[in-house]
Amino acid sequence: MSDVDKAPPGKGWFTRAWRFALELWDVLIRPSSVFGLGVLVLAGFVAGVIFWGGFNTALELTNTEKFCTGCHEMRDNVFAELKSTIHFTNRSGVRATCPDCHVPHNWTDKIARKMQASKEVWGHIFGSIDTRDKFIDNRLELALHEWARFKANDSLECRNCHSAQSMDITKQSPRASVAHQRFLFTGEKTCIDCHKGIAHHLPDMRGVPGWQ
Amino acid sequence: MIGKSAIVVLAIALIAASSSLLAQGVKSSLRGPAPLNEEGPAPPMTPMRNTAEREIRNYPEQPPVIPHSIDGYQVDMNGNKCLSCHARARTGESQAPMVSITHFMDRDGQFLASVSPRRYFCTECHVPQNVTTPPVTNDFVDIDSILNRAAPGGHR
Numbered sequence: 155m156s157d158v159d160k161a162p163p164g165k166g167w168f169t170r171a172w173r174f175a176l177e178l179w180d181v182l183i184r185p186s187s188v189f190g191l192g193v194l195v196l197a198g199f200v201a202g203v204i205f206w207g208g209f210n211t212a213l214e215l216t217n218t219e220k221f222c223t224g225c226h227e228m229r230d231n232v233f234a235e236l237k238s239t240i241h242f243t244n245r246s247g248v249r250a251t252c253p254d255c256h257v258p259h260n261w262t263d264k265i266a267r268k269m270q271a272s273k274e275v276w277g278h279i280f281g282s283i284d285t286r287d288k289f290i291d292n293r294l295e296l297a298l299h300e301w302a303r304f305k306a307n308d309s310l311e312c313r314n315c316h317s318a319q320s321m322d323i324t325k326q327s328p329r330a331s332v333a334h335q336r337f338l339f340t341g342e343k344t345c346i347d348c349h350k351g352i353a354h355h356l357p358d359m360r361g362v363p364g365w366q
Numbered sequence: 367m368i369g370k371s372a373i374v375v376l377a378i379a380l381i382a383a384s385s386s387l388l389a390q391g392v393k394s395s396l397r398g399p400a401p402l403n404e405e406g407p408a409p410p411m412t413p414m415r416n417t418a419e420r421e422i423r424n425y426p427e428q429p430p431v432i433p434h435s436i437d438g439y440q441v442d443m444n445g446n447k448c449l450s451c452h453a454r455a456r457t458g459e460s461q462a463p464m465v466s467i468t469h470f471m472d473r474d475g476q477f478l479a480s481v482s483p484r485r486y487f488c489t490e491c492h493v494p495q496n497v498t499t500p501p502v503t504n505d506f507v508d509i510d511s512i513l514n515r516a517a518p519g520g521h522r
Contacts, residue, residue, distance in 0.1 A: 239438060240437070240438065327416045327418070327434070327435070328416075328417060328418040328419075328434075329418050329434055332461065333460075337459075351440055351445070351447070352438065355440065355444070356440050356444050356445045357444060358443075358444045358445070359444055359445030359446075362445075364450055364456065364459075365445055365446075365449075365450050366446070366449055366450075366453055366480065
């Protein structure tokens with residue numbers, strides 16, 4: 155170790171830091187004599203764009219199936235189950251990924267969802283759901299949250315891909331066209347009321363309305 | 367002498383029978399033209415019949431076939447998708463026929479309050495149908511045809 159490293163970080167270090175902060179503040183509030191106001195405004199604008207874009211990119215990065223399935227809770231349970239459903243492979247080759255159904259495409263909703271997701275990171279780190287059994291024990295609660303969310307936003311995510319207006323009931327199966335005409339087009343029910351468990355296995359359904 | 371010619375006749379009959387069997391085995395085989403020791407190409411999957419129109423039962427005790435697709439319908443310990451339409455309380459909304467009263471009976475003929483455990487796994491008895499031509503024709507004749515065949519006044 156050199157002598158320089160051994161310099162005691164006591165009072166001297168603190169006063170130096172404080173003085174530096176004061177000087178910095180002075181510089182910051184002093185009107186610029188070097189750059190014109192226009193240049194400064196422009197620089198601020200560009201920096202703003204970069205920060206906003208960076209934030210957006212960070213959100214986009216976490217908004218991928220790769221990110222979601224990075225956690226074994228998601229990969230070994232819900233993702234494994236999704237693979238056998240029509241939303242993973244179908245004749246048209248259009249796929250629905252986790253964020254298509256679970257993170258709203260709307261900006262403010264998006265941030266609200268991310269804040270809620272912090273709780274999941276907590277659950278991951280502290281291993282509240284680290285085995286399949288524990289996941290199944292918790293499944294009803296998680297599913298209830300999702301159903302409540304779909305119910306509250308009138309199945310917004312489903313409708314991002316499936317629009318009731320674009321449904322050609324003459325092309326649908328008889329049961330589908332009857333049910334959609336009676337309850338969907340009249341606004342009496344929303345997709346999630348009738349289409350539970352289309353993407354993952356169901357939790358214990360006793361007590362869920364319409365099931366026994 | 368008789369014994370010898372009998373053996374010859376028997377041998378010829380055997381050869382004829384087995385070769386005709388062999389020829390038949392190749393021609394009318396359900397496996398198609400693929401040789402026995404090879405696996406032929408899988409036939410294309412046929413679509414499920416999905417008209418939701420009831421099909422005639424072949425005899426009164428027959429579990430009716432399912433006239434609609436059941437892809438992805440979960441029936442296990444956690445839930446029964448079939449009963450979300452066919453249960454008594456659900457038929458108003460789904461307009462599906464209710465599971466009949468026999469489905470509430472236990473093995474002693476006692477009626478239970480809800481669907482009996484032995485009738486819970488519906489596809490044990492009810493199966494969906496595919497739109498396809500069966501490789502083997504069926505010459506089943508239902509009881510009404512047999513009853514009608516009987517001459518009037520004849521024995522029934």
